[in-house]
Each structure stands twice: as structure tokens, then as C-alpha cells.
Amino acid sequence: MLPTNKARADATRNRAAILAAATSLFAREDISNVSVQDIAQAAGVSKAAIFRHFGDRSGLIQEILEPRAAQLREAVESGPPPLGPGAPPAEALETYVEALLDFVWRNRALIRAFEYLGPDAYYANNASRFWLAELTRRLAATTPDVDAKYLAYAVFTALRADVIDHLLTVPGMTRERIRTGIHNLATSRPA
Amino acid sequence: MLPTNKARADATRNRAAILAAATSLFAREDISNVSVQDIAQAAGVSKAAIFRHFGDRSGLIQEILEPRAAQLREAVESGPPPLGPGAPPAEALETYVEALLDFVWRNRALIRAFEYLGPDAYYANNASRFWLAELTRRLAATTPDVDAKYLAYAVFTALRADVIDHLLTVPGMTRERIRTGIHNLATSRPA
């Protein structure tokens, strides 16, 4: 009997239901208040099914975020300039920072779930490592006289979803104000 | 019978033992791996005693951190310049950022415990609000042509204990490199 390689219909169906339920719940309320049990209930599935499909809580979150990140990554690696390769450094940097902010903005509920997993979780996952490396490259190309690696970390940290959510809710900054602030951070030079 | 206003000897003793045990444990290993039960055991008291004395987990952490923060706050508010009032703006800013980094450096284990409490916990507590307001003031005094409030948030975020711990351990940056990076952040101007 060879391995079948074909997923069962109920398994496929449940997997999709879990992803849909989780996405919806994560968007609706604070991630830390959404338990695996909540997701299971919303998806009409047992908790065990979630762990079987995704390993653990973080696996589920990652699976939701991954396709969205892949899209941006594709555009950055091989899309048309200025987001893709080939644009003049200043424009490449500006477009890239803008794209990152947009990505964080649209997915901040999910990204916050990552940040909750542990101290290094935000920086350590593969997607972030790529964003950060690319940011470092584009910063180095425009401001060779500063520590591009540190500056990239600082800008990337300013893009954290929890930080942006805080700026929106507590001091009540607008998205535009945050955008300008990050832009200044990325393009400023030593006094 | 008037209220006695005097703490019982065993209560005083236990309170001190709890603070000492918690400080030691928090310094020794990652905060999230230290449970209230661990602290109780190390202090030779019951878990209930900790909750009675400090309300909840965060109360205990706050009580450890508070006197250390008060010392810096005192120096900033009414100590001699350049950390205290009266120094020229550029020097005041530089000294202040240096002092904040030093404070975070020495207390980063405790501060991380705060960051773990919730998304806004780092920015929302009284001490942080003071640091941030003062940072905004000193930034506004040196770089009037940028959004000082946003920049203050960015610099303060770069000073987060989890960020600094990450920079130290994963990319292996030195304290001096981080110091220079934050200094550049605080003193740079728009291109």
C-alpha cells in the first residue's frame, strides 16, 4: 500500500473552516483573548483538530500570515520598480518603507499575535528576517555614513504592530502622522 | 480599639523575603519562566502571601522597579545639570538618553516583565509616561522642525528592554553600538 498523498475531504474542509474562523476572530478582538478553544468552537471543530492540522497555536497564526507575506515578498524580490529591484536608492527605500507600513497596517491583528509568542518571535521568523535584511540593504544604499543595520532594526521596531496600535489608540496619532514619522526616521541623517 | 497602623513583624519579614526572592529569581532567568509559585517557594512563604502583599503579579514587579525609577526621576527633575534642569538643550538631551539607556540596561530583566503584561503596559505605566514626556520636551528643544512626539515614541521604543536584549543576543551588537545608534536616532535631522 503506497502512501496516498491525497487529503481526505473532511480534513480539507475542516482546515479551511479553522483558518476562516481564526482570521475572523483575530480581526474582531484582541489576539490574547482568543483561545484555541474559541477558534475550534467558531469553526465547528474540536480543539484537537486544530493542533493536528497546525501543530500549535503559533503554527496556525503563521499559516494565516504566510500567503500575505509571500505576496509582498514577491513584489519586493522580482516585481516592477520602484518596489522591485532597479529603482534609484532613495525612491526604493521610500517605497519599501511605505509597503512595509501598509503590510503591517492591514495585518496588524495577526502580527500582534506573533509578538505575543515571545520576545524574539517578532524578529526571528523567516519573513521578518527577510524584511529586515532588505531594509538594511536599502538603508545602506542611501545613508552610507550611519550604522544601517542598527537603523534598520530601529525602523523595523517602529513598525511593530503593538507600537502602531498603541500610537493610534492612546496618543491618537493618525496613520498619516505615523507614516511621516517613520519616513523621517528612515531618511534622516546625523546632525 | 483604634486601628493599629503597625505592621506585624512576620508580615514585614515576609514582605522583604518575597521582594528579595523575586529580585533574585528575575535576575537569574527569563521572567516568563518565573511563576508566582516559584517566588513563594524561594521566599519560604505561601503563594497567597504574595497576592496579599502585592495584589497581583504585576504589583510585585512594580514594587521592585519603583524605587529604582524614583531615583532617576529625582535626578532628572531636580538634580544638578546636565541631567537635571538648566543644561543647554543638546547636552540635556544627550545626557538624558544616556541615562535612560543606562536605566534600561541595568533593569532590563524587570522591565521585560512589564512588557509581558500586555501591549500597552510598557507605555501606560506612570514611570514610562514621565520618561516619555520628558524625552519629548528635550527633543522638541533641540529639533523643533520634526514631530518631537512621534520621535520620542520611536526612541523610547528603541529603548525597550526586549529590543535591546534581542540586539545583544541575536545580531550580537555591543552596548556601545546600540548606544551610538540610539544617539544618532535622537539627534539626527531630516535630510
Place this chain on the structure above:
DNA sequence: TAGCATACGAACCGACGGTTCGATTTTCAA
């Protein structure tokens, strides 16, 4: 030393992420 306020800790609580395991369903070769 009597008696009262207060601090004590053992046992308990609900919720969490995660696991176990026997019952059920799907698949596919015969």
C-alpha cells in the same frame, strides 16, 4: 495572660495550551 485583629498557608478554582485514545469516517484495492 486574655482576647482581638491580622497574617498565615492548604486546598481550591477556572482557563489556558496541549495530548491521549477509542470511535468514526474516508479511501482504495480486490
Place this chain on the structure above:
DNA sequence: TTGAAAATCGAACCGTCGGTTCGTATGCTA
């Protein structure tokens, strides 16, 4: 069509967490 292996299912369970309850022991005062 059939029947059994393979894969999925969910109810019940586990250890641990922060936090609470409550009867008992202790320190303090008069």
C-alpha cells in the same frame, strides 16, 4: 461492491498558570 487499513474525528484528560477562599495560628495590646 466490499472490507479493512489509514486517517480524521472529538471527549476527556493533563500539568501549570494566576488568583481566591477560609479555617487556623500568630503577633500585638492592654
